[in-house]
Amino acid sequence: MRILVFANTPAHVHLYRHAVDRLESAGHDVLVLTREYACTTDLLDFFGMPYRVYGTHGTESYSKLRFARELGGQFVTIAREAVRFDPDVIFGRGPYAAYAGTLTRSPVVLVLDDEPGDFNHTVSRPFAETILSPAVTRRDLGENHYTFTGFKECAYLHPDVFSRDENVREFLGVGPDEPYVIARFNALDALHDADIEGFSPSQRRDLLERLSEHATVFVSDEGGRMELRDLPARPYDLHPALIHDAMAEASLLVADTGTMATEAALLGTPAFRYRGTDTHEYGEFQELERAGLAEQFDEYIDVRERSLEILADDDAPARWQRRRQEYIATLTNLAELLVAVAEARGSIDRLSPAIRQTVQPVQRETAWPEQ
Structure with a gap:
């Protein structure tokens, strides 16, 4: 065929x-x-x-x-x-x-x-x-x-097709127990993204500065235009094929994009999505919220404070993994x-x-x- x-x-x-x-x-x-x-x-x-x-x-x-x-x-x-x-x-x-x-x-x-x-x-x-x-x-x-x-x-x-690369922390340059966050910023250039706004430039800077007080921060900027030289964050610069391995080890993914938030949730990583001006109700996110694997926010201050809260919660990683194991086995x-x-x-x-x-x-x- x-x-x-x-x-x-x-x-x-x-x-x-x-x-x-x-x-x-x-x-x-x-x-x-x-x-x-x-x-x-x-x-x-x-x-x-x-x-x-x-x-x-x-x-x-x-x-x-x-x-x-x-x-x-x-x-x-x-x-x-x-x-x-x-x-x-x-x-x-x-x-x-x-x-x-x-x-x-x-x-x-x-x-x-x-x-x-x-x-x-x-x-x-x-x-x-x-x-x-x-x-x-x-x-x-x-x-x-x-x-x-x-x-x-x-x-x-x-789980029948995914297994994480155990070397991803070494590739990222973080220690075995070092908490890190992936911040994903959408380019918002697809047809369905027309007229939608996510994190503003000032919100991006504020978010990275606050997150860096609790964890190493990696930035995945889809548009490729964000300058990080004066910010306490590193660009995510591994091969893009390793992004799921990196997400699986992360303490948190915070994003204004949908796909990576869904992916992180299915990997058992707390996934927080800032809706910005996107008012569409996604069935996928509602389901992941119901399963306790993802959260959505309409206001920037709420996603920022919730992110800081989860980074201070030592039990969060194990709690999310238990939820993931129970849920994904049914898919x-x-x-x-x-x-x-x-x-x-x-x-x-x-x-x-x-x-x-x-x-x-x-x-x-x-x-x-x-x-």
């Missing part, structure tokens, strides 16, 4: 990397189409995934009009690469996968979460053979929408599910009975209304 995968962001690389590895090991031909964005191609190289680049995307602020113009040029390359590869099934999201599926007449599988991406969902849904999303997704995406127990991050953080190994769906050419009906039991059609009468 020939499987085409769209990986437009670093998170997408992680989502598909285990599935791609297993599909190739089973003798299938896999191609990843990607764009030059942040560390996306660095991750593809690190994990040895077969890819071709169809365009670029910067980390500066984008308007929806600029996104539309950008898509036009990228679609030309996508068309050429997709037709040349001639896939049996396509995985992705948004207009990229939908367009490639239309050109090649291939079934499209969309793996979605609860981001407020109305444009992405609207343009791609009519072309999907199957839509997969976490059971906590707050959307009804039609008759081909199926849910699984867990999160898209379970494709690489489920689906998404990598295994993606492989099975690929080999079934995107058809849920072709799955084996054992795998079929891990997905459920959306109950239309009780599903969240489309937003």
Whole structure:
């Protein structure tokens, strides 16, 4: 079989990397189409995934009009690469996968979460053979929408596929018992981030100064524009492929971005997210809050004070790990599910009975209304 995968962001690389590895090991031909964005191609190289680049995307602020113009040029390359590869099934999201599926007449599988991406969902849904999303997704995406127990991050953080690198503290230059915090600042440049603001420059400085009084602080700045020379913090400068190992050892992750907060929570690290001006209610975060693994804050002062409180709580690491172990054991190994769906050419009906039991059609009468 020939499987085409769209990986437009670093998170997408992680989502598909285990599935791609297993599909190739089973003798299938896999191609990843990607764009030059942040560390996306660095991750593809690190994990040895077969890819071709169809365009670029910067980390500066984008308007929806600029996104539309950008898509036009990228679609030309996508068309050429997709037709040349001639896939049996396509995985992705948004207009990229939908367009490639239309050109090649291939079934499209969309793996979605609860981001407020109305444009992405609207343009791609009519072309999907199957839509997969976490059971906590707050959307009804039609008759081909199926849910699984867990999160898209379970494709690489489920205990069946994730094991931390025990050398990560040495790589970071911190001692075996030295507490450290990862502060993640979002570039807010994606389509669904338009007009959203996270930590302000002054809030970032204040947060780093206060956190540094209790722990070593590493900054992961997606936009790459923050100057740290006069601040008591270090840049997170390990290879981006090691970020989950670093998060798993951290005492706290505090962020104004969603994906890394979800990842930290699933690793059993206290994950505090500052919402800023983002008013969207994410089903994933509500579930993680219910499990006691993540917390969200509307006000900057609240996330700062809660962060300082948790760093002073010596029992917090063990408490979070107990919660994580109890919770994550109930979740689906998404990598295994993606492989099975690929080999079934995107058809849920072709799955084996054992795998079929891990997905459920959306109950239309009780599903969240489309937003």
